Amino acid sequence: MYSKTVMDHFRNPRNVGVIEDADGVGEVGNPICGDMMSIYLTIRDDHIEDIKFQTFGCGAAIAVSSMLTEIAKGKSIEEAKKISNKDVAKALEGLPKNKLHCSNLGADALHMAIKDYEDRKAAKPKGEDKRREKHEHTHGEKCYCPYCDSEIPEGETFCKSCQLAVDQ
Amino acid sequence: MKILNLDHISANPLLPEVQSAMIEAIKMNYGNPSSQHKAGDQASEALERARESVARLIHCAAPKEVVFTSGGTESVNHAIKGLALANRDKGTHIVTSNIEHNSVIRSLRRLKTMNYQITSIPVDGYGRVSPDHVAQAIRDETIVVSIMHSNNEIGTIQPIEEIAQITREKKVIFHVDAVDSVGVVPIDVQQLDADVLSFASNPFYGPTGAGGLWVRRGINIWPLLDGGIQENNKRAGTENLIGIIGMGVAAECAMRDMDSRLTHTRKLRERLLKELPNYIDEYYLNGHPDHSLPNLVSVSIKYIEGESVVLMLDDENIAVSTRSACASGSLRASHVLLSIGRAFAEAQGTLVITFGVDNTEEDILRFLTALKDVVKTLRDLSPLYPKTAHS
Numbered sequence: 001m002y003s004k005t006v007m008d009h010f011r012n013p014r015n016v017g018v019i020e021d022a023d024g025v026g027e028v029g030n031p032i033c034g035d036m037m038s039i040y041l042t043i044r045d046d047h048i049e050d051i052k053f054q055t056f057g058c059g060a061a062i063a064v065s066s067m068l069t070e071i072a073k074g075k076s077i078e079e080a081k082k083i084s085n086k087d088v089a090k091a092l093e094g095l096p097k098n099k100l101h102c103s104n105l106g107a108d109a110l111h112m113a114i115k116d117y118e119d120r121k122a123a124k125p126k127g128e129d130k131r132r133e134k135h136e137h138t139h140g141e142k143c144y145c146p147y148c149d150s151e152i153p154e155g156e157t158f159c160k161s162c163q164l165a166v167d168q
Numbered sequence: 169m170k171i172l173n174l175d176h177i178s179a180n181p182l183l184p185e186v187q188s189a190m191i192e193a194i195k196m197n198y199g200n201p202s203s204q205h206k207a208g209d210q211a212s213e214a215l216e217r218a219r220e221s222v223a224r225l226i227h228c229a230a231p232k233e234v235v236f237t238s239g240g241t242e243s244v245n246h247a248i249k250g251l252a253l254a255n256r257d258k259g260t261h262i263v264t265s266n267i268e269h270n271s272v273i274r275s276l277r278r279l280k281t282m283n284y285q286i287t288s289i290p291v292d293g294y295g296r297v298s299p300d301h302v303a304q305a306i307r308d309e310t311i312v313v314s315i316m317h318s319n320n321e322i323g324t325i326q327p328i329e330e331i332a333q334i335t336r337e338k339k340v341i342f343h344v345d346a347v348d349s350v351g352v353v354p355i356d357v358q359q360l361d362a363d364v365l366s367f368a369s370n371p372f373y374g375p376t377g378a379g380g381l382w383v384r385r386g387i388n389i390w391p392l393l394d395g396g397i398q399e400n401n402k403r404a405g406t407e408n409l410i411g412i413i414g415m416g417v418a419a420e421c422a423m424r425d426m427d428s429r430l431t432h433t434r435k436l437r438e439r440l441l442k443e444l445p446n447y448i449d450e451y452y453l454n455g456h457p458d459h460s461l462p463n464l465v466s467v468s469i470k471y472i473e474g475e476s477v478v479l480m481l482d483d484e485n486i487a488v489s490t491r492s493a494c495a496s497g498s499l500r501a502s503h504v505l506l507s508i509g510r511a512f513a514e515a516q517g518t519l520v521i522t523f524g525v526d527n528t529e530e531d532i533l534r535f536l537t538a539l540k541d542v543v544k545t546l547r548d549l550s551p552l553y554p555k556t557a558h559s
Contacts, residue, residue: 011480055549055550056516056549056550058492061473061494
Protein backbone atom coordinates (compact mmCIF):
# COMPACT_ATOMS: atom_id res chain seq x y z
CA MET A 1 0.00 0.00 0.00
CA TYR A 2 2.83 2.43 0.84
CA SER A 3 5.91 3.18 -1.30
CA LYS A 4 9.36 2.01 -0.24
CA THR A 5 10.32 5.57 0.69
CA VAL A 6 7.25 5.95 2.89
CA MET A 7 8.03 2.69 4.66
CA ASP A 8 11.68 3.73 5.10
CA HIS A 9 10.71 7.01 6.76
CA PHE A 10 8.04 5.25 8.81
CA ARG A 11 10.47 2.61 10.05
CA ASN A 12 13.36 5.04 10.62
CA PRO A 13 11.83 8.44 11.15
CA ARG A 14 14.36 11.30 11.01
CA ASN A 15 14.45 14.25 13.42
CA VAL A 16 12.05 12.88 16.02
CA GLY A 17 11.58 14.79 19.25
CA VAL A 18 11.00 18.09 20.92
CA ILE A 19 13.20 21.21 20.94
CA GLU A 20 12.67 22.52 24.46
CA ASP A 21 13.61 26.17 23.75
CA ALA A 22 12.31 26.20 20.16
CA ASP A 23 12.12 29.52 18.28
CA GLY A 24 8.88 28.43 16.62
CA VAL A 25 6.32 25.70 17.24
CA GLY A 26 3.54 24.59 14.88
CA GLU A 27 0.83 22.12 15.61
CA VAL A 28 -1.86 20.87 13.26
CA GLY A 29 -4.49 18.27 13.77
CA ASN A 30 -7.08 16.68 11.59
CA PRO A 31 -10.20 15.44 13.31
CA ILE A 32 -11.26 13.37 10.33
CA CYS A 33 -8.69 10.70 10.90
CA GLY A 34 -7.20 12.00 14.11
CA ASP A 35 -3.67 12.73 12.91
CA MET A 36 -1.73 15.31 14.89
CA MET A 37 1.69 16.79 14.17
CA SER A 38 3.95 19.12 16.13
CA ILE A 39 6.93 20.81 14.50
CA TYR A 40 9.71 22.55 16.49
CA LEU A 41 12.20 24.94 14.89
CA THR A 42 15.53 26.46 15.82
CA ILE A 43 16.26 29.45 13.57
CA ARG A 44 19.73 30.91 13.06
CA ASP A 45 20.46 33.69 10.55
CA ASP A 46 17.04 33.26 8.94
CA HIS A 47 17.74 29.59 8.32
CA ILE A 48 16.24 26.44 9.86
CA GLU A 49 19.21 25.23 11.85
CA ASP A 50 17.30 22.44 13.58
CA ILE A 51 13.86 20.93 13.18
CA LYS A 52 12.14 18.18 15.14
CA PHE A 53 8.69 16.61 15.07
CA GLN A 54 6.20 14.58 17.02
CA THR A 55 3.32 12.82 15.31
CA PHE A 56 0.27 10.87 16.37
CA GLY A 57 -1.02 9.13 13.31
CA CYS A 58 -0.77 6.45 10.71
CA GLY A 59 2.27 5.28 8.76
CA ALA A 60 1.72 8.00 6.16
CA ALA A 61 1.52 10.74 8.78
CA ILE A 62 4.77 9.66 10.41
CA ALA A 63 6.57 9.36 7.06
CA VAL A 64 5.28 12.79 5.96
CA SER A 65 6.60 14.41 9.14
CA SER A 66 9.96 12.75 8.80
CA MET A 67 10.34 13.66 5.12
CA LEU A 68 9.26 17.21 5.76
CA THR A 69 11.95 17.71 8.39
CA GLU A 70 14.58 16.37 5.97
CA ILE A 71 13.45 18.74 3.23
CA ALA A 72 13.22 21.77 5.52
CA LYS A 73 16.44 21.36 7.48
CA GLY A 74 19.02 23.98 6.47
CA LYS A 75 16.60 25.90 4.25
CA SER A 76 16.12 29.65 4.56
CA ILE A 77 12.81 30.78 5.97
CA GLU A 78 11.72 32.08 2.58
CA GLU A 79 12.60 28.76 0.94
CA ALA A 80 10.84 26.82 3.69
CA LYS A 81 7.66 28.82 3.22
CA LYS A 82 7.50 27.52 -0.34
CA ILE A 83 7.53 23.85 0.69
CA SER A 84 4.08 22.43 -0.01
CA ASN A 85 2.32 19.28 1.09
CA LYS A 86 2.52 18.23 -2.53
CA ASP A 87 6.33 18.50 -2.48
CA VAL A 88 6.43 16.23 0.56
CA ALA A 89 4.13 13.64 -1.02
CA LYS A 90 6.23 13.74 -4.19
CA ALA A 91 9.46 13.23 -2.26
CA LEU A 92 7.82 10.20 -0.63
CA GLU A 93 7.11 8.78 -4.10
CA GLY A 94 3.41 9.30 -3.59
CA LEU A 95 0.81 8.55 -0.96
CA PRO A 96 -2.43 6.58 -1.25
CA LYS A 97 -5.03 8.95 -2.70
CA ASN A 98 -7.32 8.87 0.30
CA LYS A 99 -4.42 9.85 2.57
CA LEU A 100 -3.40 12.92 0.59
CA HIS A 101 -5.68 15.13 2.67
CA CYS A 102 -5.71 13.33 5.89
CA SER A 103 -2.12 12.62 6.67
CA ASN A 104 -0.32 15.10 4.49
CA LEU A 105 -0.20 17.92 7.01
CA GLY A 106 3.55 18.33 7.38
CA ALA A 107 3.96 21.53 5.38
CA ASP A 108 0.99 23.06 7.21
CA ALA A 109 2.68 22.36 10.53
CA LEU A 110 5.94 23.82 9.24
CA HIS A 111 4.24 26.99 8.03
CA MET A 112 2.53 27.31 11.41
CA ALA A 113 5.89 26.99 13.14
CA ILE A 114 7.43 29.65 10.89
CA LYS A 115 4.49 31.95 11.56
CA ASP A 116 4.91 31.35 15.28
CA TYR A 117 8.61 32.30 14.97
CA GLU A 118 7.78 35.47 13.03
CA ASP A 119 5.02 36.42 15.49
CA ARG A 120 7.40 35.97 18.40
CA LYS A 121 10.04 38.08 16.64
CA ALA A 122 7.48 40.82 16.06
CA ALA A 123 6.46 40.39 19.72
CA LYS A 124 2.90 39.52 18.74
CA PRO A 125 0.83 37.46 21.18
CA LYS A 126 1.04 33.72 20.62
CA GLY A 127 -1.49 32.52 18.05
CA GLU A 128 -3.97 29.76 18.78
CA ASP A 129 -3.02 26.23 17.79
CA LYS A 130 -4.48 25.50 14.45
CA ARG A 131 -6.83 22.57 14.23
CA ARG A 132 -8.68 21.76 11.08
CA GLU A 133 -12.30 21.69 12.05
CA LYS A 134 -13.59 20.12 8.93
CA HIS A 135 -12.53 18.50 5.70
CA GLU A 136 -10.95 21.56 4.12
CA HIS A 137 -9.98 21.71 0.50
CA THR A 138 -7.08 23.91 -0.39
CA HIS A 139 -7.66 25.52 -3.75
CA GLY A 140 -6.62 23.29 -6.61
CA GLU A 141 -6.20 20.27 -4.34
CA LYS A 142 -8.03 17.19 -5.54
CA CYS A 143 -10.19 15.10 -3.26
CA TYR A 144 -10.97 11.42 -3.70
CA CYS A 145 -13.73 9.20 -2.40
CA PRO A 146 -12.29 7.08 0.41
CA TYR A 147 -14.40 4.12 -0.73
CA CYS A 148 -13.96 3.98 -4.49
CA ASP A 149 -11.07 6.40 -5.17
CA SER A 150 -13.02 8.37 -7.76
CA GLU A 151 -12.41 12.08 -7.84
CA ILE A 152 -14.88 14.28 -6.00
CA PRO A 153 -15.30 17.85 -7.28
CA GLU A 154 -14.29 20.67 -4.97
CA GLY A 155 -16.97 21.48 -2.44
CA GLU A 156 -18.89 18.24 -3.01
CA THR A 157 -19.38 15.84 -0.12
CA PHE A 158 -21.19 13.12 -2.00
CA CYS A 159 -19.67 10.40 -4.13
CA LYS A 160 -21.88 9.92 -7.16
CA SER A 161 -20.28 6.65 -8.03
CA CYS A 162 -20.94 5.11 -4.57
CA GLN A 163 -24.13 7.06 -3.91
CA LEU A 164 -22.79 7.76 -0.46
CA ALA A 165 -21.96 10.80 1.63
CA VAL A 166 -18.20 10.94 2.10
CA ASP A 167 -18.06 13.72 4.63
CA GLN A 168 -20.58 13.20 7.39
CA MET B 169 10.67 -15.84 11.34
CA LYS B 170 7.36 -17.69 11.21
CA ILE B 171 4.36 -15.46 10.60
CA LEU B 172 2.22 -15.29 13.70
CA ASN B 173 -1.45 -14.95 12.85
CA LEU B 174 -3.38 -13.13 15.55
CA ASP B 175 -5.85 -11.81 12.99
CA HIS B 176 -8.05 -14.86 12.52
CA ILE B 177 -11.15 -12.73 12.19
CA SER B 178 -9.80 -11.30 8.92
CA ALA B 179 -8.82 -14.67 7.49
CA ASN B 180 -8.85 -18.10 9.05
CA PRO B 181 -6.62 -20.76 7.56
CA LEU B 182 -8.49 -23.71 6.05
CA LEU B 183 -8.35 -26.86 8.17
CA PRO B 184 -6.35 -29.67 6.54
CA GLU B 185 -9.57 -31.73 6.36
CA VAL B 186 -11.28 -28.86 4.55
CA GLN B 187 -8.39 -28.44 2.13
CA SER B 188 -8.35 -32.10 1.15
CA ALA B 189 -12.13 -32.25 0.80
CA MET B 190 -12.05 -29.25 -1.53
CA ILE B 191 -9.14 -30.58 -3.57
CA GLU B 192 -10.96 -33.90 -3.92
CA ALA B 193 -14.10 -32.02 -4.92
CA ILE B 194 -12.22 -30.16 -7.64
CA LYS B 195 -10.88 -33.46 -9.00
CA MET B 196 -14.39 -34.94 -9.00
CA ASN B 197 -15.38 -32.55 -11.81
CA TYR B 198 -18.87 -32.30 -10.40
CA GLY B 199 -21.79 -31.45 -12.63
CA ASN B 200 -24.53 -28.97 -11.94
CA PRO B 201 -26.64 -29.97 -8.91
CA SER B 202 -29.76 -28.90 -10.82
CA SER B 203 -29.14 -31.29 -13.76
CA GLN B 204 -31.21 -34.45 -13.96
CA HIS B 205 -28.50 -36.77 -15.22
CA LYS B 206 -25.97 -38.75 -13.22
CA ALA B 207 -23.38 -35.97 -13.00
CA GLY B 208 -26.11 -33.73 -11.63
CA ASP B 209 -27.28 -36.33 -9.12
CA GLN B 210 -23.75 -36.76 -7.82
CA ALA B 211 -23.37 -33.02 -7.39
CA SER B 212 -26.75 -32.69 -5.77
CA GLU B 213 -25.91 -35.46 -3.28
CA ALA B 214 -22.68 -33.68 -2.31
CA LEU B 215 -24.58 -30.41 -1.95
CA GLU B 216 -27.23 -31.95 0.29
CA ARG B 217 -24.61 -33.72 2.42
CA ALA B 218 -23.01 -30.36 3.10
CA ARG B 219 -26.42 -28.86 3.87
CA GLU B 220 -27.09 -31.58 6.43
CA SER B 221 -23.76 -30.91 8.15
CA VAL B 222 -24.41 -27.19 8.31
CA ALA B 223 -27.98 -27.76 9.52
CA ARG B 224 -26.66 -29.94 12.36
CA LEU B 225 -24.12 -27.27 13.30
CA ILE B 226 -26.89 -24.72 13.95
CA HIS B 227 -29.50 -27.29 15.09
CA CYS B 228 -32.21 -26.24 12.66
CA ALA B 229 -35.39 -28.25 12.25
CA ALA B 230 -34.72 -29.32 8.66
CA PRO B 231 -31.72 -29.02 6.30
CA LYS B 232 -33.90 -27.29 3.69
CA GLU B 233 -34.11 -24.28 6.01
CA VAL B 234 -30.45 -23.60 5.14
CA VAL B 235 -29.85 -21.41 2.07
CA PHE B 236 -26.29 -21.37 0.77
CA THR B 237 -24.88 -17.95 -0.09
CA SER B 238 -21.54 -16.43 -1.05
CA GLY B 239 -20.75 -15.47 2.56
CA GLY B 240 -21.73 -13.33 5.49
CA THR B 241 -22.27 -10.13 3.57
CA GLU B 242 -24.65 -11.72 1.08
CA SER B 243 -26.51 -13.52 3.87
CA VAL B 244 -27.06 -10.30 5.79
CA ASN B 245 -28.07 -8.35 2.67
CA HIS B 246 -30.43 -11.16 1.73
CA ALA B 247 -31.96 -11.30 5.20
CA ILE B 248 -32.52 -7.58 5.60
CA LYS B 249 -33.56 -6.62 2.08
CA GLY B 250 -35.40 -9.89 1.45
CA LEU B 251 -37.44 -9.61 4.65
CA ALA B 252 -38.13 -5.91 4.21
CA LEU B 253 -39.39 -6.34 0.66
CA ALA B 254 -41.43 -9.48 1.31
CA ASN B 255 -43.20 -8.01 4.34
CA ARG B 256 -43.75 -4.48 3.09
CA ASP B 257 -47.55 -4.82 3.25
CA LYS B 258 -47.25 -5.33 7.03
CA GLY B 259 -45.09 -2.26 7.62
CA THR B 260 -41.86 -0.50 6.78
CA HIS B 261 -40.18 -0.08 10.16
CA ILE B 262 -37.03 -1.95 11.16
CA VAL B 263 -35.20 -1.98 14.51
CA THR B 264 -31.46 -2.50 14.82
CA SER B 265 -28.58 -1.55 17.11
CA ASN B 266 -25.84 1.05 16.83
CA ILE B 267 -23.00 -1.46 16.65
CA GLU B 268 -24.02 -3.70 13.76
CA HIS B 269 -21.67 -4.71 10.97
CA ASN B 270 -21.55 -2.45 7.91
CA SER B 271 -23.42 -5.05 5.86
CA VAL B 272 -26.41 -4.48 8.18
CA ILE B 273 -25.98 -0.72 8.46
CA ARG B 274 -25.59 -0.13 4.75
CA SER B 275 -28.39 -2.49 3.79
CA LEU B 276 -30.65 -0.53 6.11
CA ARG B 277 -29.35 2.77 4.79
CA ARG B 278 -30.26 1.57 1.31
CA LEU B 279 -33.77 0.68 2.49
CA LYS B 280 -34.10 4.11 4.06
CA THR B 281 -33.83 5.64 0.60
CA MET B 282 -36.82 3.44 -0.34
CA ASN B 283 -39.02 4.89 2.41
CA TYR B 284 -38.37 2.36 5.13
CA GLN B 285 -37.91 3.75 8.64
CA ILE B 286 -35.04 2.60 10.79
CA THR B 287 -34.67 2.82 14.57
CA SER B 288 -31.17 2.14 15.80
CA ILE B 289 -30.89 1.56 19.52
CA PRO B 290 -27.84 2.40 21.65
CA VAL B 291 -25.68 -0.07 23.56
CA ASP B 292 -24.11 0.15 27.01
CA GLY B 293 -20.40 0.65 27.70
CA TYR B 294 -19.79 -3.07 27.15
CA GLY B 295 -21.57 -3.02 23.82
CA ARG B 296 -24.68 -4.84 25.06
CA VAL B 297 -28.15 -4.14 23.73
CA SER B 298 -30.87 -3.89 26.35
CA PRO B 299 -33.92 -6.07 25.49
CA ASP B 300 -36.08 -3.34 27.06
CA HIS B 301 -34.80 -0.87 24.47
CA VAL B 302 -35.75 -3.31 21.72
CA ALA B 303 -39.25 -3.66 23.20
CA GLN B 304 -39.63 0.12 23.38
CA ALA B 305 -38.47 0.61 19.80
CA ILE B 306 -40.97 -1.84 18.33
CA ARG B 307 -44.15 -0.22 17.03
CA ASP B 308 -47.19 -1.38 15.07
CA GLU B 309 -45.43 -0.98 11.70
CA THR B 310 -42.27 -2.82 12.78
CA ILE B 311 -41.61 -5.82 10.57
CA VAL B 312 -38.04 -6.83 11.42
CA VAL B 313 -35.61 -6.63 14.31
CA SER B 314 -31.98 -7.23 13.31
CA ILE B 315 -29.40 -7.65 16.07
CA MET B 316 -25.99 -9.28 15.80
CA HIS B 317 -25.12 -12.32 17.93
CA SER B 318 -21.52 -11.26 18.54
CA ASN B 319 -19.70 -8.10 17.59
CA ASN B 320 -16.76 -8.43 15.22
CA GLU B 321 -14.80 -5.53 16.76
CA ILE B 322 -15.26 -5.97 20.50
CA GLY B 323 -16.56 -9.54 20.79
CA THR B 324 -19.60 -8.73 22.92
CA ILE B 325 -22.39 -11.34 22.73
CA GLN B 326 -25.95 -10.04 22.83
CA PRO B 327 -28.86 -11.38 24.90
CA ILE B 328 -30.44 -12.92 21.79
CA GLU B 329 -32.82 -15.28 23.61
CA GLU B 330 -34.30 -12.45 25.66
CA ILE B 331 -34.74 -10.31 22.55
CA ALA B 332 -36.36 -13.27 20.77
CA GLN B 333 -38.97 -13.51 23.53
CA ILE B 334 -39.93 -9.92 22.78
CA THR B 335 -40.04 -10.30 18.99
CA ARG B 336 -42.04 -13.53 19.37
CA GLU B 337 -44.54 -11.79 21.64
CA LYS B 338 -44.83 -8.77 19.34
CA LYS B 339 -44.95 -10.94 16.20
CA VAL B 340 -41.96 -9.28 14.58
CA ILE B 341 -39.43 -11.22 12.48
CA PHE B 342 -36.05 -11.52 14.22
CA HIS B 343 -32.88 -11.65 12.12
CA VAL B 344 -29.64 -12.48 13.90
CA ASP B 345 -26.31 -11.69 12.25
CA ALA B 346 -24.29 -14.57 13.68
CA VAL B 347 -21.43 -14.39 11.18
CA ASP B 348 -18.71 -14.28 13.84
CA SER B 349 -20.47 -16.77 16.14
CA VAL B 350 -21.59 -19.77 14.11
CA GLY B 351 -18.99 -22.51 14.44
CA VAL B 352 -17.08 -20.42 17.01
CA VAL B 353 -19.49 -20.71 19.94
CA PRO B 354 -22.40 -23.19 20.19
CA ILE B 355 -25.38 -21.86 18.25
CA ASP B 356 -28.75 -23.56 18.46
CA VAL B 357 -31.35 -21.71 16.42
CA GLN B 358 -34.19 -23.54 18.18
CA GLN B 359 -32.92 -22.41 21.55
CA LEU B 360 -32.23 -18.86 20.38
CA ASP B 361 -35.75 -18.81 18.91
CA ALA B 362 -34.78 -16.38 16.15
CA ASP B 363 -36.38 -16.51 12.69
CA VAL B 364 -33.52 -15.83 10.31
CA LEU B 365 -29.80 -16.20 10.99
CA SER B 366 -26.81 -15.20 8.85
CA PHE B 367 -23.50 -17.03 8.97
CA ALA B 368 -20.32 -17.65 7.00
CA SER B 369 -17.90 -20.51 6.66
CA ASN B 370 -14.51 -18.84 7.21
CA PRO B 371 -15.00 -18.13 10.95
CA PHE B 372 -15.05 -21.92 11.45
CA TYR B 373 -12.11 -22.58 9.13
CA GLY B 374 -14.10 -23.12 5.97
CA PRO B 375 -13.42 -21.27 2.71
CA THR B 376 -14.34 -17.65 2.06
CA GLY B 377 -16.99 -17.27 -0.62
CA ALA B 378 -19.29 -19.72 1.16
CA GLY B 379 -21.90 -18.85 3.74
CA GLY B 380 -25.47 -19.46 4.62
CA LEU B 381 -28.77 -18.08 5.71
CA TRP B 382 -31.08 -20.02 7.97
CA VAL B 383 -34.72 -19.16 7.34
CA ARG B 384 -37.28 -20.67 9.68
CA ARG B 385 -40.06 -22.43 7.78
CA GLY B 386 -42.99 -20.12 7.12
CA ILE B 387 -40.98 -16.88 7.15
CA ASN B 388 -41.69 -14.64 4.18
CA ILE B 389 -38.49 -13.61 2.41
CA TRP B 390 -37.65 -12.53 -1.11
CA PRO B 391 -34.57 -13.77 -2.89
CA LEU B 392 -31.80 -11.25 -3.27
CA LEU B 393 -30.80 -12.86 -6.55
CA ASP B 394 -33.51 -13.75 -9.02
CA GLY B 395 -33.09 -16.42 -11.67
CA GLY B 396 -33.35 -20.17 -11.33
CA ILE B 397 -35.08 -22.05 -8.54
CA GLN B 398 -31.96 -23.21 -6.73
CA GLU B 399 -31.83 -23.27 -2.94
CA ASN B 400 -35.52 -23.89 -2.46
CA ASN B 401 -36.26 -20.93 -4.70
CA LYS B 402 -34.55 -18.57 -2.25
CA ARG B 403 -31.23 -17.98 -4.00
CA ALA B 404 -30.84 -18.23 -7.75
CA GLY B 405 -27.59 -19.22 -9.40
CA THR B 406 -25.63 -22.45 -9.62
CA GLU B 407 -24.24 -23.24 -6.20
CA ASN B 408 -20.55 -22.78 -5.38
CA LEU B 409 -20.26 -26.50 -4.81
CA ILE B 410 -16.52 -26.67 -4.08
CA GLY B 411 -16.83 -23.96 -1.44
CA ILE B 412 -20.00 -25.48 0.01
CA ILE B 413 -18.35 -28.91 0.29
CA GLY B 414 -15.50 -27.22 2.19
CA MET B 415 -18.02 -25.51 4.41
CA GLY B 416 -19.79 -28.80 5.13
CA VAL B 417 -16.56 -30.47 6.22
CA ALA B 418 -15.63 -27.39 8.28
CA ALA B 419 -19.04 -27.67 10.00
CA GLU B 420 -18.40 -31.33 10.85
CA CYS B 421 -15.00 -30.42 12.31
CA ALA B 422 -16.51 -27.52 14.27
CA MET B 423 -19.05 -29.86 15.88
CA ARG B 424 -16.36 -32.44 16.66
CA ASP B 425 -13.88 -29.89 18.06
CA MET B 426 -16.17 -27.23 19.55
CA ASP B 427 -15.33 -28.00 23.19
CA SER B 428 -11.58 -28.28 22.70
CA ARG B 429 -11.48 -25.09 20.57
CA LEU B 430 -13.42 -23.17 23.21
CA THR B 431 -11.09 -24.37 25.96
CA HIS B 432 -8.02 -23.58 23.86
CA THR B 433 -8.98 -20.07 22.76
CA ARG B 434 -10.35 -19.15 26.21
CA LYS B 435 -7.02 -20.15 27.73
CA LEU B 436 -5.15 -17.93 25.24
CA ARG B 437 -7.51 -15.03 25.86
CA GLU B 438 -7.14 -15.32 29.62
CA ARG B 439 -3.37 -15.52 29.33
CA LEU B 440 -3.24 -12.40 27.16
CA LEU B 441 -5.50 -10.46 29.50
CA LYS B 442 -3.48 -11.55 32.52
CA GLU B 443 -0.10 -10.70 30.98
CA LEU B 444 -1.07 -7.47 29.23
CA PRO B 445 -0.50 -5.16 32.25
CA ASN B 446 3.02 -6.61 32.61
CA TYR B 447 3.88 -5.31 29.14
CA ILE B 448 1.95 -2.10 28.51
CA ASP B 449 0.15 0.53 30.56
CA GLU B 450 -2.63 3.03 29.87
CA TYR B 451 -5.03 0.97 27.81
CA TYR B 452 -8.72 0.08 27.86
CA LEU B 453 -10.22 -3.31 27.17
CA ASN B 454 -13.30 -3.15 24.98
CA GLY B 455 -16.29 -5.46 25.18
CA HIS B 456 -18.01 -7.44 27.89
CA PRO B 457 -15.85 -9.35 30.39
CA ASP B 458 -18.14 -12.41 30.37
CA HIS B 459 -20.57 -12.22 27.46
CA SER B 460 -17.88 -12.29 24.84
CA LEU B 461 -16.39 -14.34 22.02
CA PRO B 462 -13.71 -16.66 23.42
CA ASN B 463 -11.26 -15.87 20.62
CA LEU B 464 -11.20 -12.06 20.55
CA VAL B 465 -9.51 -9.31 22.55
CA SER B 466 -10.07 -5.65 21.71
CA VAL B 467 -7.72 -3.19 23.36
CA SER B 468 -7.46 0.59 22.97
CA ILE B 469 -3.92 1.74 23.68
CA LYS B 470 -3.65 5.39 24.56
CA TYR B 471 -1.53 8.01 22.73
CA ILE B 472 -0.81 5.88 19.64
CA GLU B 473 -2.51 5.06 16.37
CA GLY B 474 -3.42 1.53 15.32
CA GLU B 475 -2.26 1.45 11.70
CA SER B 476 1.26 2.31 12.82
CA VAL B 477 1.11 -0.52 15.34
CA VAL B 478 -0.07 -2.98 12.69
CA LEU B 479 2.72 -1.96 10.28
CA MET B 480 5.40 -2.20 12.95
CA LEU B 481 4.15 -5.58 14.20
CA ASP B 482 4.07 -6.74 10.58
CA ASP B 483 7.81 -6.00 10.42
CA GLU B 484 8.09 -8.56 13.24
CA ASN B 485 5.94 -11.00 11.23
CA ILE B 486 2.99 -10.62 13.57
CA ALA B 487 -0.47 -10.05 12.10
CA VAL B 488 -3.15 -8.21 14.08
CA SER B 489 -6.02 -5.98 13.07
CA THR B 490 -6.81 -2.39 14.05
CA ARG B 491 -10.02 -0.40 14.24
CA SER B 492 -8.19 2.86 13.66
CA ALA B 493 -9.88 5.25 11.25
CA CYS B 494 -6.59 5.54 9.35
CA ALA B 495 -6.68 1.87 8.45
CA SER B 496 -10.36 1.62 7.69
CA GLY B 497 -10.22 2.66 4.04
CA SER B 498 -13.10 4.99 4.74
CA LEU B 499 -10.89 6.91 7.21
CA ARG B 500 -13.78 6.96 9.68
CA ALA B 501 -13.54 6.19 13.37
CA SER B 502 -15.20 2.90 14.27
CA HIS B 503 -18.90 3.39 15.00
CA VAL B 504 -18.72 0.48 17.43
CA LEU B 505 -15.98 2.05 19.55
CA LEU B 506 -17.67 5.46 19.53
CA SER B 507 -20.96 3.77 20.52
CA ILE B 508 -19.44 2.20 23.62
CA GLY B 509 -18.10 5.60 24.65
CA ARG B 510 -14.50 5.54 23.49
CA ALA B 511 -13.12 8.98 22.72
CA PHE B 512 -11.90 9.59 19.20
CA ALA B 513 -8.19 9.41 20.02
CA GLU B 514 -8.72 6.24 22.07
CA ALA B 515 -10.55 4.58 19.21
CA GLN B 516 -7.52 5.37 17.03
CA GLY B 517 -5.27 3.16 19.13
CA THR B 518 -7.49 0.09 19.03
CA LEU B 519 -6.17 -3.36 18.18
CA VAL B 520 -8.30 -6.44 17.59
CA ILE B 521 -6.45 -9.63 18.45
CA THR B 522 -8.16 -12.86 17.38
CA PHE B 523 -6.90 -16.35 18.19
CA GLY B 524 -7.26 -19.60 16.37
CA VAL B 525 -6.62 -23.28 16.89
CA ASP B 526 -3.09 -22.82 15.54
CA ASN B 527 -2.01 -20.35 18.26
CA THR B 528 -0.07 -21.24 21.39
CA GLU B 529 0.67 -19.53 24.69
CA GLU B 530 4.22 -18.87 23.41
CA ASP B 531 2.62 -16.90 20.59
CA ILE B 532 0.95 -14.66 23.15
CA LEU B 533 4.28 -13.91 24.81
CA ARG B 534 5.99 -13.28 21.47
CA PHE B 535 3.22 -10.84 20.56
CA LEU B 536 3.36 -9.03 23.90
CA THR B 537 7.14 -8.66 23.78
CA ALA B 538 6.93 -7.12 20.30
CA LEU B 539 3.94 -4.97 21.25
CA LYS B 540 5.80 -3.51 24.23
CA ASP B 541 8.59 -2.23 21.95
CA VAL B 542 6.20 -0.91 19.33
CA VAL B 543 4.12 0.96 21.90
CA LYS B 544 7.25 2.54 23.34
CA THR B 545 8.55 3.57 19.90
CA LEU B 546 5.24 5.13 18.88
CA ARG B 547 4.63 6.85 22.21
CA ASP B 548 8.09 8.43 21.98
CA LEU B 549 6.92 9.86 18.65
CA SER B 550 3.53 10.98 19.91
CA PRO B 551 2.72 14.58 20.86
CA LEU B 552 -0.18 13.22 22.91
CA TYR B 553 1.98 11.20 25.27
CA PRO B 554 2.21 13.26 28.47
CA LYS B 555 5.60 14.90 28.66
CA THR B 556 5.89 14.11 32.37
CA ALA B 557 5.76 10.43 31.53
CA HIS B 558 8.71 10.71 29.12
CA SER B 559 11.36 10.63 31.80
